[in-house]
Amino acid sequence: MILRLAIGSLGARALTVGMTVLAIALSVVLFLGVEKVRTGAKASFADTISGTDLIVGARSGSVQLLLYSVFRIGNATNNITWQSYEAIAAQPQVDWIVPISLGDSHRQFRVMGTSDAFFDRYKYRGGRSLAMADGARMADLFDAVIGADVAATLGYRLGDPIVVAHGIASFTEHKDQPFRISGILEKTGTPVDRTVIVSMEAIEAIHVDWRNGAQVPGQATPVETIRQMDLTPKAVTAALVGVSSPLQTFALQRAINEFPQEPLLAVLPGVALQELWAIVGVAETALLAVSAMVVVTALIGMMATIFSSLNERRREMAILRAMGARPRTIVGLLVLEAALTAAVGAMLGLGLLYGVLSLTQPIVDSAFGLWLPIEPPSLREVLVLVGVVAAGAIVSLVPALRAYRLSLADGMMVRT
Amino acid sequence: MLRLHEVRFRWAGRSGFSVSVPDLQVMPGETVLLLGESGSGKSTLLSLICGTVLADSGRVEVYGQDIAALSGGAHDRFRAERIGMIFQQFNLLPFGSVLDNILLPIRFAPERRARAGDARAEAVELCHALGLPAGITSAKAATLSVGQQQRVAVARALIGRPPIVIADEPTSALDAGTQTAFLDLLFAQVRGHGTTLLMVSHDPRLADRFDRVLHMQDIAQIARQAA
Ligand SMILES: Nc1ncnc2c1ncn2[C@@H]1O[C@H](COP(=O)(O)OP(=O)(O)OP(=O)(O)O)[C@@H](O)[C@H]1O
Numbered sequence: 001m002i003l004r005l006a007i008g009s010l011g012a013r014a015l016t017v018g019m020t021v022l023a024i025a026l027s028v029v030l031f032l033g034v035e036k037v038r039t040g041a042k043a044s045f046a047d048t049i050s051g052t053d054l055i056v057g058a059r060s061g062s063v064q065l066l067l068y069s070v071f072r073i074g075n076a077t078n079n080i081t082w083q084s085y086e087a088i089a090a091q092p093q094v095d096w097i098v099p100i101s102l103g104d105s106h107r108q109f110r111v112m113g114t115s116d117a118f119f120d121r122y123k124y125r126g127g128r129s130l131a132m133a134d135g136a137r138m139a140d141l142f143d144a145v146i147g148a149d150v151a152a153t154l155g156y157r158l159g160d161p162i163v164v165a166h167g168i169a170s171f172t173e174h175k176d177q178p179f180r181i182s183g184i185l186e187k188t189g190t191p192v193d194r195t196v197i198v199s200m201e202a203i204e205a206i207h208v209d210w211r212n213g214a215q216v217p218g219q220a221t222p223v224e225t226i227r228q229m230d231l232t233p234k235a236v237t238a239a240l241v242g243v244s245s246p247l248q249t250f251a252l253q254r255a256i257n258e259f260p261q262e263p264l265l266a267v268l269p270g271v272a273l274q275e276l277w278a279i280v281g282v283a284e285t286a287l288l289a290v291s292a293m294v295v296v297t298a299l300i301g302m303m304a305t306i307f308s309s310l311n312e313r314r315r316e317m318a319i320l321r322a323m324g325a326r327p328r329t330i331v332g333l334l335v336l337e338a339a340l341t342a343a344v345g346a347m348l349g350l351g352l353l354y355g356v357l358s359l360t361q362p363i364v365d366s367a368f369g370l371w372l373p374i375e376p377p378s379l380r381e382v383l384v385l386v387g388v389v390a391a392g393a394i395v396s397l398v399p400a401l402r403a404y405r406l407s408l409a410d411g412m413m414v415r416t
Numbered sequence: 417m418l419r420l421h422e423v424r425f426r427w428a429g430r431s432g433f434s435v436s437v438p439d440l441q442v443m444p445g446e447t448v449l450l451l452g453e454s455g456s457g458k459s460t461l462l463s464l465i466c467g468t469v470l471a472d473s474g475r476v477e478v479y480g481q482d483i484a485a486l487s488g489g490a491h492d493r494f495r496a497e498r499i500g501m502i503f504q505q506f507n508l509l510p511f512g513s514v515l516d517n518i519l520l521p522i523r524f525a526p527e528r529r530a531r532a533g534d535a536r537a538e539a540v541e542l543c544h545a546l547g548l549p550a551g552i553t554s555a556k557a558a559t560l561s562v563g564q565q566q567r568v569a570v571a572r573a574l575i576g577r578p579p580i581v582i583a584d585e586p587t588s589a590l591d592a593g594t595q596t597a598f599l600d601l602l603f604a605q606v607r608g609h610g611t612t613l614l615m616v617s618h619d620p621r622l623a624d625r626f627d628r629v630l631h632m633q634d635i636a637q638i639a640r641q642a643a
């Protein structure tokens with residue numbers, strides 16, 4: 001019945017209580033939303049590459065190498081010569097090696113040259129392989145396989161011609177060698193979705209008439225001639241390597257890092273990811289702290305509302321006291337009301353979060369490649385919600401104790 | 417039954433109001449009217465009897481129990497068990513139903529609850545005896561007229577038959593006609609159950625209904641000190 005009275009009393013102040021609930025709900029949405037994006041980003045980053053033991057590139061930072069080779073963020077400052085690539089491939093510890101050549105783009109999407117092995121060796125989300133939604137891998141020199149987002153965004157179908165631009169966001173297009181879409185990949189939730197994949201030879205082919213990043217004036221080698229040429233790559237941007245035994249990973253890494261012919265860098269994807277987390281960790285913590293502060297602000301708002309309601313509720317408390325309620329019961333009632341308010345706010349916040357998620361999930365996915373799963377609240381989220389309710393109850397102790405003192409001092413006669 | 421002896425009390429804080437009662441006794445089943453002007457300390461005296469405030473010195477005995485000897489929680493329990501309380505107005509929790517309000521005191525008083533038996537049935541019965549319309553128990557308290565609210569307050573004071581009912585100017589918010597009807601109903605109930613009634617008022621016209629009339633100036637000395 002105390003619960004019913006608490007609910008009734010809250011209902012009698014529906015407007016102010018409603019505002020408080022809304023404030024708490026919004027703060028919970030913000031907090032859980034930030035948390036969701038954070039864990040979602042972390043998970044999707046961690047899911048992007050699996051099964052690769054080492055990533056090899058020209059010497060730079062390990063995070064930078066990871067970012068440009070796997071996430072297609074930023075650019076390589078240097079390439080690996082084809083000789084070095086072949087030398088690494090010949091190392092006894094190497095089980096498989098996949099070259100990656102970046103630097104060209106199609107519209108807003110990056111073009112990646114690679115070998116056929118990429119489709120077999122690249123694994124994501126705990127060992128899943130790429131699968132074709134439609135069509136097949138590149139068979140011809142000018143065949144391209146596109147990721148799911150490329151197809152969806154540009155409305156491409158099998159057999160459509162596409163033109164590759166040199167550089168990124170450049171207008172100088174390799175017009176003379178139009179490609180044809182031979183396959184469309186299934187959605188993976190990784191940067192592969194936003195990549196146009198061609199063969200290593202194709203990358204060579206479109207640069208036949210180019211020297212030092214500029215088109216040789218007046219030179220336009222016909223496609224038929226190009227097909228006859230030796231299109232062995234001269235360089236690769238990076239390489240994904242699998243070792244024959246995990247024990248040899250570090251030996252191979254050291255061998256590559258001490259490669260005598262040119263400065264190279266080999267990183268373990270997991271270790272590079274850890275470094276990345278360490279960098280973004282500070283921002284992450286700051287973001288979390290800010291959203292936690294918003295929750296605290298909402299709860300303090302609730303405390304202020306309870307405080308200001310105390311005066312108009314002295315009567316109510318005097319009645320309860322006269323009926324034999326202990327001052328403790330009065331405190332309990334106020335704390336219960338606050339906990340109820342916070343609980344309703346928290347549940348509403350959770351509901352709003354799911355609402356917002358289901359609305360923005362596809363948008364966030366296509367804009368940022370971030371898949372925010374809609375799933376039952378995690379233990380951590382449940383703890384956050386419980387924490388909000390508990391904090392609400394604790395915060396309300398301050399006005400409740402004041403009510404306690406008031407009800408002791410008033411006796412049970414409140415002069416109205 | 418009810419006895420105050422050499423009681424002194426002073427409100428803490430700015431009012432500096434103090435009251436002392438040399439001796440006051442009320443017998444079981446007696447109906448007593450306590451008259452006094454506004455500000456003469458009538459409500460303060462009731463608070464002392466209810467144990468919501470404690471005397472600085474002297475004895476306040478209710479049912480042979482020295483109030484001061486009880487611990488904090490026991491006061492509240494004792495009050496809930498022994499005393500039914502009616503205020504001048506705004507007696508009810510406006511957001512609760514009539515039934516909620518009537519059942520409120522027995523929530524804090526297990527013995528009274530046991531005595532009430534089927535508490536809901538008794539509440540309905542009391543409402544009926546007090547001339548309240550049938551079905552009013554589920555109405556929200558705030559929707560009742562003032563006279564009806566006061567009668568619900570009587571039902572609440574009587575449920576589970578506490579030995580004492582204390583009423584602090586229960587009729588001053590009512591017009592003359594309603595006042596008479598209200599007092600008739602109150603007295604019928606109180607006399608029927610042999611309940612002790614201590615009622616406070618500043619209206620001497622009520623006197624002839626009561627067994628005994630006390631005047632504040634006769635039983636107590638009051639003093640005001642500017643703080
Ligand atoms: N809670 C309180 N704290 C401090 N002083 C109080 C308190 N309640 C009453 N007083 C003081 O005690 C004095 C007597 O008040 P009380 O309410 O007992 O008078 P009363 O006879 O019931 O008056 P009324 O007929 O207007 O109800 C007043 O002067 C008031 O200032």
Ligand SMILES: [Mg+2]
Nearest residue numbers: 458459460584
């Ligand atoms: Mg009074």
